[in-house]
Amino acid sequence: MDWLSPQEWDAVALSLRVSFWATLCSLPFGIFIAYALSRWQFWGKQALNGLVHLPLILPPVVTGYLLLLSFGTQAPLGGLLQNLGIVFAFRWTGAALAAAVMGFPLMVRAIRLSLDAVDPKLEQAAATLGASPLWIFVTVTLPLILPGVIVGTILGFAKAMGEFGATITFVSNIPGQTQTLPSAIYAFLQVPGGESSALRLVVVSLIVALSALILSELLAARVARKVRGT
Amino acid sequence: MTLSVTVKHRFSGFDLDVGFDAPAGVTALFGRSGSGKTTVVQTIAGLLRPKAGQVTVNGTTLFDSATGVWVPPAKRRIGYVFQEGRLFPHLSVHQNLRYGAWFAKRRQGAASFDHVVDLLGIAPLLDRRPAALSGGEKQRVAIGRALLSAPDLLLMDEPLAALDESRKLEILPYLERLRDETAIPMIYVSHTVAEIARLATTIVVLNDGKMLCSGPASEVLGDPAIPFPLGVRGAGALLTAQVVAHHDDGLSELAIGAGRLYLPLINAAAGARIRVRIAAQDVVLATRKPDHISALNILKGTVAEVREGDGPGVMVSVEVDGQTVLARITRRSRDALGLRVGMTCYAITKSVAVARDDIGVSGV
Structure with missing residues (x-):
């Protein structure tokens, strides 16, 4: 892999690591929030819905700045987490948090759509057969929404790979630390003679994005066929 | 076994106020669409919680609005066969049948898998998915699935209503075998006189949310005094x-x-x-x-x-x-x-x- 310089390679590896952890850690929350929004009636439901979708409509720089205000080492929440040994500011973990927050609305939307399509009557039938709510979710609901979960996961991952504004605002652009693929492309374009490096990273971005898309389509179609039982 | 139910519930423009006891055998809940039959069985199963009422099976109170007793559906041991079957599309017929049995494995008195498969004639279907079954086959599997969950009581909510005439004729003999060969009491909801005449030992007639009459099947069907909800042509x-x-x-x-x-x-x-x-x-x-x-x-x-x-x-x-x-x-x-x-x-x-x-x- 000597067609990428060490700095370029660092950016690709960091982006993959950031996106992987961002997606993995936000998935359980994404499923839970989607389930709550789809099935439960509770006070403040619209507020929660708005909060989840906020990163989709806010300028990413604003989201990044809000993250810095909440999770910076000077902020109460950031200070509290720092005492527990968790630091987000100017670390790759911060880039993962920013990517997770930005990808969250896409993930929740995809999962919620598939949840809305599951017939609650099947869940009722499972209850009459002796299944508790948790078992109903594991044995009936989750398998039926699996195609939506896959699509939501891939969308979240793709968003994480491409996230730029919130990341650069929250954790800056430190090579090897917080310089993700988009940040690196931006940095290379700022220096004379960096175009060739930027172009190589653009090609990598294209390959990763297209592979993710094709993989998700194949996987979702296969699972959907299995779920429908045809 | 005895079942005792009272339900008082208010829908938009419709009041339900019904109470009856069901002895052993097949008790038919009979009445035209919208008479409140499904609400009654959903209350028994715990899928609906009415404003007021009480459900007791074999002396065990499952629901009592006066004392606040509420047993969740999963713990009621009541099998439910729905009009549309409601088989799990992501599981094979075999897995569907085993679903309730798996949750009931610690219970006593569960029917044997082979016996139920034989009783309902579904052995050739075991490896198929629900999507590959006919309407009649789906209903037989749904009945088997409910039976294998070792229920104290079986609720059947118009299990034949979605089927055409020839499919109904295909299933009715299985229901008769079920009645005669298992000891599980059944509540059978229907608006078709012919089905009830074949299956019921006791009939409860509902009309506009009220109970019109109840009694042994031959008495209720043969009583000229009962203004049948389906009109004289149903008599x-x-x-x-x-x-x-x-x-x-x-x-x-x-x-x-x-x-x-x-x-x-x-x-x-x-x-x-x-x-x-x-x-x-x-x-x-x-x-x-x-x-x-x-x-x-x-x-x-x-x-x-x-x-x-x-x-x-x-x-x-x-x-x-x-x-x-x-x-x-x-x-x-x-x-x-x-x-x-x-x-x-x-x-x-x-x-x-x-x-x-x-x-x-x-x-x-």
Whole structure:
């Protein structure tokens, strides 16, 4: 892999690591929030819905700045987490948090759509057969929404790979630390003679994005066929 | 086993206020669409929590609005067969059948898997997915799945309503076997008289959210006083008869006391007891024994009751060897014959007037 310089390679590896952890850690929350929004009636439901979708409509720089205000080492929440040994500011973990927050609305939307399509009557039938709510979710609901979960996961991952504004605002652009693929492309374009490096990273971005898309389509179609039982 | 239910619930523009006890056997909840039948069974299963009411099975209280008792559906041990089957599409037939059994594995008295598969004739379907089953096959699997969850009580909410006539005829014999070969009591919801006449031991009639009447099947169906929710065309008495012989010309001979019935060939051995519903509008009355007549079935009996309705018709109950035949005739005919209670008369029916789905094996 000597067609990428060490700095370029660092950016690709960091982006993959950031996106992987961002997606993995936000998935359980994404499923839970989607389930709550789809099935439960509770006070403040619209507020929660708005909060989840906020990163989709806010300028990413604003989201990044809000993250810095909440999770910076000077902020109460950031200070509290720092005492527990968790630091987000100017670390790759911060880039993962920013990517997770930005990808969250896409993930929740995809999962919620598939949840809305599951017939609650099947869940009722499972209850009459002796299944508790948790078992109903594991044995009936989750398998039926699996195609939506896959699509939501891939969308979240793709968003994480491409996230730029919130990341650069929250954790800056430190090579090897917080310089993700988009940040690196931006940095290379700022220096004379960096175009060739930027172009190589653009090609990598294209390959990763297209592979993710094709993989998700194949996987979702296969699972959907299995779920429908045809 | 006994089930005791009371339900009071208010929907938009509709009040439900029903209470009844169901003894062992098949209790049919009968009434037209919107009479509140499904609400009652959903309350029993715990899928709906009404404003007020109480559900007790075998002395165990599952729901009581007065004391706040509420057992969640998963812990009620009540099997539910839904109108649309509701099989899990992502599981095979085999996995669907095992689903309830898996949660019931610590319970006593579960029916054996092989027995249920055999009873319902679903062995060839085990490896298939629900999407590859016909409507009738789906319902048989749904019944098996509910049975294998080892229920104390089986609820069937119009299990045949979504099927066409030939599919219904395919499933009814399985339901009769279920009634006769398992000890699980059933609540059977339907708005079709023929189904209920074949299956029910007890009938509870609902109308506009109220209970109209309840009692043993033959009494409720044969009572001319009951203004049937489906109108007079739905009226017809339920008779129990014994198969005497099958004849070469495609008829089966049945005995009702000293009387004889000839019906299109019945799939039951000589000596078997079967139940036949004879629609009141298919019965002709005569005061003298007719001859030179094509109708084969002439039962001699006594007029037990003559009841006038609002229209031009009257409902006559004729007692034949301890059983009741209902006949719907015009007031004009009654006057012409001078029919009065206590008179001897002959109830006449064409053999071909008795529909196939009005004949079933007897569960009484």
